[in-house]
Every structure is written in structure tokens, then in C-alpha cells.
């Protein structure tokens with residue numbers, strides 16, 4: 001591990017002050033729980049000169065609810081999220097994903113904002129300085145080739161946060177504050193398919209909150225259920241090799257709603273394409289097998305973990321099938 | 329070097345220290361305060377050896393900047409024994425041989441302490457869950473679980489009598 005760089009800490013108590021402090025020191029970073037950022041700093045892959053600590057900002061620390069939506073502050077911890085009753089009632093997959101992040105002590109201080117803005121991961125990147133130096137670094141940081149796909153100029157480091165794919169199931173939006181004021185956008189638009197630059201946030205932009213609209217009566221005519229599961233190397237604490245979120249409703253034996261969200265298999269979390277075609281189908285074994293195959297085909301994992309990509313594709317499909325069967 | 333005045337309570341004692349903004353809590357505890365009970369295993373959130381309690385909840389001191397603990401109540405393994413008497417968990421780890429080389433023990437004990445404050449009568453699954461982030465390379469975990477159960481039992485018995 002490397003020494004900590006010289007850094008100045010700011011501890012604002014309002015979103016506006018946080019943005020102003022960041023803007024005054026643009027080589028800084030927002031710090032929430034630090035369970036991702038401080039590890040990266042110690043590995044020498046982040047070297048900020050200042051940190052703006054967001055966990056003392058009351059606006060970002062609570063979960064609130066009205067008839068239409070639930071709002072989760074960016075600095076709410078994963079434990080707080082996983083224990084929230086209304087979230088569990090309406091958005092079970094979100095609760096399950098929050099409860100599957102890292103280990104219990106990480107969830108005590110790891111936040112929702114940090115989880116959604118997590119850096120992408122790769123076995124050639126999440127290594128010590130001397131290891132990366134001995135391998136001539138890589139495209140994502142300081143080097144000029146990608147060891148995963150040496151011919152190309154693209155980085156495939158995988159987004160590996162557990163919560164994002166579950167929020168995508170429910171059309172969550174994120175509230176962003178920046179030097180130009182506030183804006184809202186679909187969570188899906190926070191991400192782009194580029195392991196080197198996977199967030200669309202501009203300099204100094206802060207994720208203040210996530211809004212999840214409550215399901216309207218129209219789409220809940222059949223009880224909609226959701227679930228999340230992940231495959232990982234260490235069963236007790238580990239990032240997903242593949243993480244799968246499923247939302248499904250079945251009426252009279254037929255599927256009336258199906259969405260599948262994926263994480264850990266590409267530089268961004270995403271909803272698997274082609275799930276509409278299962279709507280109207282009888283939810284029998286052959287249908288679940290087709291869902292499995294479709295999810296597997298859409299999970300284009302690359303060699304960014306010690307586990308081979310074909311295993312991660314297969315396990316993504318298998319988890320989708322298993323979750324769908326559990327919802328039936 | 330940017331420095332900040334940090335005021336907090338450590339194991340029941342108030343302190344004010346001028347420390348660098350980039351100082352990790354584990355280094356502050358070990359180097360500045362002299363409390364070397366807390367161990368550094370992996371230095372990166374993987375092993376749990378550095379677990380301390382902040383406001384009664386477990387936290388990795390290797391991934392915590394000390395200046396973010398302003399006004400907090402920090403507790404380490406060094407503060408558990410009272411009047412030369414080991415705490416229930418410390419006695420449990422001793423009686424049940426929950427500690428071999430001892431390197432993981434401070435973190436195991438602090439994570440267990442957080443569990444028992446929340447849930448004085450945990451079943452085995454609850455103990456396993458609470459200690460999921462703490463690695464031990466010696467004991468095989470069975471004796472650690474027995475140690476926590478022992479501590480929970482003697483605490484309840486002491487409270488009842």
C-alpha cells in the first residue's frame with residue numbers, strides 16, 4: 001500500500017457548500033464512506049489533493065417517502081437502506097442488493113451514492129502500484145495498452161456495484177447538484193459504456209439523491225415481485241462476478257411484466273434487452289430457459305476477473321432463471 | 329501539511345489532538361494515542377482486523393480518516409477491560425480458545441461487541457453474519473463462534489443474578 005497523499009479535508013453541511021468547495025479544488029474527490037475511494041488512494045490509482053466529505057450534509061442523510069415516490073439521500077448507508085421497511089415492501093430487490101454489498105461492517109458506512117458512483121474494476125487495475133508498474137500499467141491508468149483486449153483502445157473494467165441494477169428495474173432517477181445548479185436524470189443516463197470514464201457526471205457534480213417512483217395501480221394489477229442475487233468468489237464479502245436483478249409479474253400463469261438488470265459484466269449496469277418478447281408467454285420451464293439464454297447472450301463479460309468470462313455469462317443466465325423461478 | 333483539531337472520546341476519555349487531514353484513524357489510534365490493540369491486517373477493508381466501534385457501530389479504522397470522527401465516541405479493544413477484569417467477550421475468547429495467533433482477535437471482538445449490544449442473544453447464524461467481514465487464518469471460526477456464544481451467555485447470566 002502507498003502512503004496517503006497530502007490532502008485537505010472539507011466537511012460541508014450543505015450541498016451548495018460541497019459543490020463550491022469542490023469547484024475551488026478541482027483535483028479533489030467527494031468522499032462518502034471511503035470504502036472504495038480510500039482503497040484506491042492507498043493503491044495509488046487515485047491521488048486527489050483534497051476531499052469533500054458529504055456524510056455531514058443532512059439533506060443527503062435521510063430516506064423520505066410520499067404517495068408517489070421514495071427518495072434516498074446520496075449519503076444514506078447501505079445498512080440504513082437495507083433496513084427500510086417501505087423500500088423492502090415496494091422494491092425488494094433493492095433491499096436484497098443493499099444487503100449483499102461487501103461485508104456487514106462495510107454496509108455500516110458504505111453509502112448509496114458511493115455504491116452508484118463506484119469506480120469500475122479489473123484484475124489489471126485493482127492491484128498495488130508495484131504490480132501495475134511491473135506490468136507497464138494499462139490504458140485505464142498511466143499505461144497505453146489494455147491487457148484484457150490488447151488490440152483495442154477501449155477499457156472493459158466492470159462496473160461492480162450491487163444496487164444500481166435493482167434501481168434500474170424501477171426507473172429510478174438521480175438528482176445531481178453541480179456548479180450550474182441542480183438537474184434530474186434517469187439513473188441509466190448516469191452511466192456510459194466505457195471502463196475508463198463510466199460516469200456522465202461533470203466536474204464537481206454530486207449525486208444528492210435517488211428517487212424511485214412507486215409502482216402505479218396500472219402496472220401492479222398483478223403483484224409485481226423483484227429479487228436480486230449475485231455470484232462471487234468469497235461468499236462472505238465480495239464484488240459480484242455477475243449480479244442479476246429481476247422484476248416480474250405473472251397473471252393467470254402468463255408473464256405480464258419482465259425486466260432483468262445486470263451488473264459486474266460490463267463497464268455499466270444495464271437492463272438486458274429483449275425481455276419484452278416474454279410478455280404474454282406462459283411462464284413454464286421452457287420459457288424460463290429461454291430467459292436464461294437471452295440473459296446469458298446479453299452478458300458480455302470480459303476477462304476482468306480471475307474467473308473466466310464464459311462462467312460469468314453462464315452464471316448470469318442461471319441466476320436470472322433461478323430468480324424468475326423463485327418469483328413464480 | 330494541512331492540519332485540523334480533532335476532538336473526540338476514545339474509550340471514555342475526551343481528547344483534542346492536532347492531526348494531519350490525511351491521517352487514517354488506525355494510524356492515529358496506534359501512533360498518536362498509543363493504543364496498539366487495533367491491528368492492521370490488509371490495510372484495505374478486506375480482513376476486519378482494524379475494526380473499532382464508532383458511536384457503537386463497527387467500522388474499519390484503516391478506511392476511515394481520523395478527522396471525520398469529530399465529536400465521535402470511538403472504542404477500541406484496549407478499552408474493554410474494566411478494573412483489571414476482562415470483558416465477557418475477552419473471557420469468551422480466552423475460555424473457548426477463540427484466539428490463536430491473536431492477530432484477528434481485536435477486530436473479531438469489536439465486531440462481536442457491536443453485535444451483542446444490538447442483539448444480546450444471537451443464534452449461530454446471526455454471529456456468522458456479524459463476523460462475515462472478519463478473516464481468521466488460524467482457528468477455523470468454530471471456536472470464535474463458541475467464544476461469542478459464551479460471552480452472550482455469561483452476560484445474560486450476570487444480568488439475571
Ligand SMILES: Cc1cc2nc3c(=O)[nH]c(=O)nc-3n(C[C@H](O)[C@H](O)[C@H](O)COP(=O)(O)OP(=O)(O)OC[C@H]3O[C@@H](n4cnc5c(N)ncnc54)[C@H](O)[C@@H]3O)c2cc1C
Nearest residue numbers: 032033034035036037102110111113114161162207238373
Ligand atoms: C473488501 C471490499 C469488498 C467490497 N465488496 C463490494 C460488493 O460486493 N459490492 C459492491 O457494490 N461494493 C463493494 N465494495 C465497495 C464499497 O464498499 C461499496 O460499493 C460502497 O457502497 C461504496 O460507498 P462509499 O460511501 O464507501 O464510497 P466512497 O469510497 O466514499 O466513494 C466511491 C466513489 O464514489 C464517489 N462518490 C461518493 N459519493 C458520491 C456522491 N454522493 N456523488 C458523487 N460521487 C460520489 C467518490 O468520489 C468515489 O469516487 C467493497 C469494498 C471492499 C473494501
Ligand code: SF4
Nearest residue numbers: 122138146147155156
Ligand atoms: S480492461 Fe484493460 S484498460 Fe481497462 S482496467 Fe482492465 S486492463 Fe486496464
Ligand code: FES
Nearest residue numbers: 369370371376390
Ligand atoms: S486492516 Fe482494515 S480491514 Fe484489514
Ligand code: FES
Nearest residue numbers: 428429464465466
Ligand atoms: S487467531 Fe490467528 S488470524 Fe485469527
